[in-house]
Amino acid sequence: MSTIIMSQCWPLQSLSVTQKAVLISLADQANDDGVCWPAIGTIAKRCCMSARAVRSAMDHLEEVGLLSRERRFNSSNVYVVTPAKFNAAAVASKGKRKAGKAGDAPGAGAAPHAGGAPDAPGDAPGAGGEAAGAGLEVRPVPPNRHITLIEPSGEPPIPAGLPAAPPAADSETELQAACRATWAAYAVAYRNRHGATPVRNAKVNAHVKQIVQRLGHAEAPLVAAWFLRVNERMVVQGMHDLGLLLARCEAYRTQWATNRQVTETSARHTDQTQSNVSAADEAKALLRKGRVANAG
Numbered sequence: 001m002s003t004i005i006m007s008q009c010w011p012l013q014s015l016s017v018t019q020k021a022v023l024i025s026l027a028d029q030a031n032d033d034g035v036c037w038p039a040i041g042t043i044a045k046r047c048c049m050s051a052r053a054v055r056s057a058m059d060h061l062e063e064v065g066l067l068s069r070e071r072r073f074n075s076s077n078v079y080v081v082t083p084a085k086f087n088a089a090a091v092a093s094k095g096k097r098k099a100g101k102a103g104d105a106p107g108a109g110a111a112p113h114a115g116g117a118p119d120a121p122g123d124a125p126g127a128g129g130e131a132a133g134a135g136l137e138v139r140p141v142p143p144n145r146h147i148t149l150i151e152p153s154g155e156p157p158i159p160a161g162l163p164a165a166p167p168a169a170d171s172e173t174e175l176q177a178a179c180r181a182t183w184a185a186y187a188v189a190y191r192n193r194h195g196a197t198p199v200r201n202a203k204v205n206a207h208v209k210q211i212v213q214r215l216g217h218a219e220a221p222l223v224a225a226w227f228l229r230v231n232e233r234m235v236v237q238g239m240h241d242l243g244l245l246l247a248r249c250e251a252y253r254t255q256w257a258t259n260r261q262v263t264e265t266s267a268r269h270t271d272q273t274q275s276n277v278s279a280a281d282e283a284k285a286l287l288r289k290g291r292v293a294n295a296g
Contacts, residue, residue, distance in 0.1 A: 002032045006188055008083035010221075012066070014091045017177030017217075021047045022057040023066060024184050026081050034081035047180060064090045178217035179208050185221035186242065189228035194239060207242040214249050223249065226256040 005027045015023065025046050030036040044051045058079075061067035065085040070078040183200070186208075190198045198204075212220040227245045230236075230252070238244050245252060255261055 002027065002030050002034070003188070003192060004032050005030050005034050005081050005083065009066075009081070010185070012083060012086055014088055015060075016057075017174060017181070018047075018049060018053055019057040019060050021049070021177055021180050021184075022054055023061055023081070024181070026067070026079055027083075028184065028188070030079075030081050034083075035078065036081070037076045037078045039076050048176060064088075174217055175209070175212060178212045178220060179205075182212055182220045182224045183208050186224040186227070189225040190240065193228045198242075204242055207246045211242070211246055211249050214246075215253055219253060223253050223256050227252055230255075230261060232261075 006024070009023050009027045012020070012023070022043060025043050026036055026038070027034075029038050040051050040054050044054045047054065058067060058069070062069060065087040066082060068080045068082060070080075072078065187198055187200075190196075208224075211224065215223055224242075224245065227235075228240050230240070235244050
């Protein structure tokens with residue numbers, strides 16, 4: 001794992017949760033030059049998503065300059081994570097292209113007749129006219145650049161007449177992606193502080209989910225990473241266990257937002273100051289009461 005590459009990837013914006021999760025997974029496996037060679041299936045398992053979603057995210061990362069790929073025969077592909085080359089303008093232009101396609105001339109989205117237009121070349125003999133006459137739908141098959149000898153897609157073709165399945169990324173919930181991002185941020189900070197990988201089990205997963213639900217999808221990863229900077233005695237003795245963060249996550253969120261840690265010593269000092277202020281106010285009230293009584 002390269003903390004250099006990881007630290008450069010976390011602040012990047014304008015990515016979907018799926019794309020960010022794949023990017024962080026690659027950065028977590030890369031060396032300081034950003035080079036790694038994990039299998040698609042490995043990334044899919046780590047990010048809890050399908051291989052199709054991983055490939056789609058990689059296509060986008062490559063298009064905006066965050067990833068380059070070297071495809072190799074009979075071996076895993078080599079990936080280079082390049083956060084310094086991130087092209088935010090490419091993200092904006094891609095969004096405009098999608099908006100332009102959605103607003104094309106009326107009728108652009110209508111499905112053409114199976115045999116094509118009356119005068120289209122496809123109506124020539126031997127160009128599919130016989131199939132159309134037999135009542136069969138002729139569907140062009142787009143090239144699939146993702147299928148390789150190492151990692152075939154394993155997905156059966158869609159039968160003619162059935163609607164295409166929605167992209168796997170659509171089935172990814174924001175909560176799942178936020179939980180993955182929160183755990184990744186916590187794990188990186190934990191390894192940097194304690195020099196070991198934190199234990200992950202069903203109990204820890206439940207803690208992560210509750211932290212995300214209480215702090216929100218955007219702030220939970222940031223607070224989880226910041227939590228490893230807390231030096232309270234109980235937290236340090238507990239090796240920054242996630243249960244300690246969960247117990248007071250709203251309070252730690254406020255400390256993170258204000259960049260101010262409230263230690264046991266500072267809490268006692270604040271309490272003593274407040275006690276002194278309260279005693280002074282009480283004395284002033286007694287003095288005022290005594291003056292009113294003497295005046296009467």
